[in-house]
Amino acid sequence: MKKLVSLIYLTMLCAFLQTSLRAQTTIKTVKFDFLTKKFSDLNNFRTGSGMVYEGGSGGNGLNSRVSGVRIMDAKTGPKPDGPRVIYMNSQGQTVNPSTGRTVPPTDPSAHIPIKDR
Amino acid sequence: MRSKNDKITNGMIDNDSLKSPFAILENEQLSSVIFVQNYLQLDFDGNRLTCFRWPIVVVKGLFYSFDEPGFRDKLCEVISRKVTQTLFTEHIVLKIYFDDDSQIQLDLKIGPNEKIHEVGTFTDINKNWSFF
Numbered sequence A: 001m002k003k004l005v006s007l008i009y010l011t012m013l014c015a016f017l018q019t020s021l022r023a024q025t026t027i028k029t030v031k032f033d034f035l036t037k038k039f040s041d042l043n044n045f046r047t048g049s050g051m052v053y054e055g056g057s058g059g060n061g062l063n064s065r066v067s068g069v070r071i072m073d074a075k076t077g078p079k080p081d082g083p084r085v086i087y088m089n090s091q092g093q094t095v096n097p098s099t100g101r102t103v104p105p106t107d108p109s110a111h112i113p114i115k116d117r
Numbered sequence B: 001m002r003s004k005n006d007k008i009t010n011g012m013i014d015n016d017s018l019k020s021p022f023a024i025l026e027n028e029q030l031s032s033v034i035f036v037q038n039y040l041q042l043d044f045d046g047n048r049l050t051c052f053r054w055p056i057v058v059v060k061g062l063f064y065s066f067d068e069p070g071f072r073d074k075l076c077e078v079i080s081r082k083v084t085q086t087l088f089t090e091h092i093v094l095k096i097y098f099d100d101d102s103q104i105q106l107d108l109k110i111g112p113n114e115k116i117h118e119v120g121t122f123t124d125i126n127k128n129w130s131f132f
Helices: A001-026 B021-025 B071-077
Strands: A038-041 A049-056 A068-072 A085-090 B032-034 B039-044 B047-053 B055-059 B060-065 B083-089 B092-100 B103-107 B119-121 B130-132
Touching: B021 B047, B021 B083, B021 B092, B032 B071, B055 B071, B060 B071
Parallel strands: none
Antiparallel strands: A038 A049, A049 A068, A068 A085, B032 B039, B039 B047, B047 B119, B055 B060, B055 B103, B083 B092, B092 B103, B119 B130
């Protein structure tokens, strides 16, 4: 039974890594070189998949108050969603990447869709 | 019969192999409440829960929602109280229980017509991220 559970989790982990890598290649038109100091995968693949970069500060047209970015994979389920990018400040609050000011989650600049060329 | 220490993760009871990301909150105090735009951040000395939907606060057996008078006061009353237990059922609800029997409950269901992309995020002191 334990082996079966381990196998299921290994399969889920592989799926997670594949989707993460897909997100990484999808956003190649966006420059994130200012945000490479710290990087971590989303640890909990049960609740969402994507990538988080933290510990940067502005650059490439982004306001200096922008210190991190989340790149979220497309999701299915009750409310399907496309891949998207969320910029945040040092407090983890969602910001407009141009102004660095906090925005409500429904603001168009809060969740910026990633479109294939 | 479910014991007090059982946690629900992804609709299943936690048995060490499936640990809730919120288990780290146990014995931590609610250290600050941050109102941002139209949402809320609850900080537990570095473990930060961001709620894009207003939670319900339960104090002395009474339920307070955002549109009721006293919601903010009751929420701030929970500051400094220690977390005794968390219950997380993915896509359903997150409940945080405190040592004075108060609770913070966050509804995790997203309706098809709702404009939000996620109900909340959680970052712990080890920089582990969770979204729900």
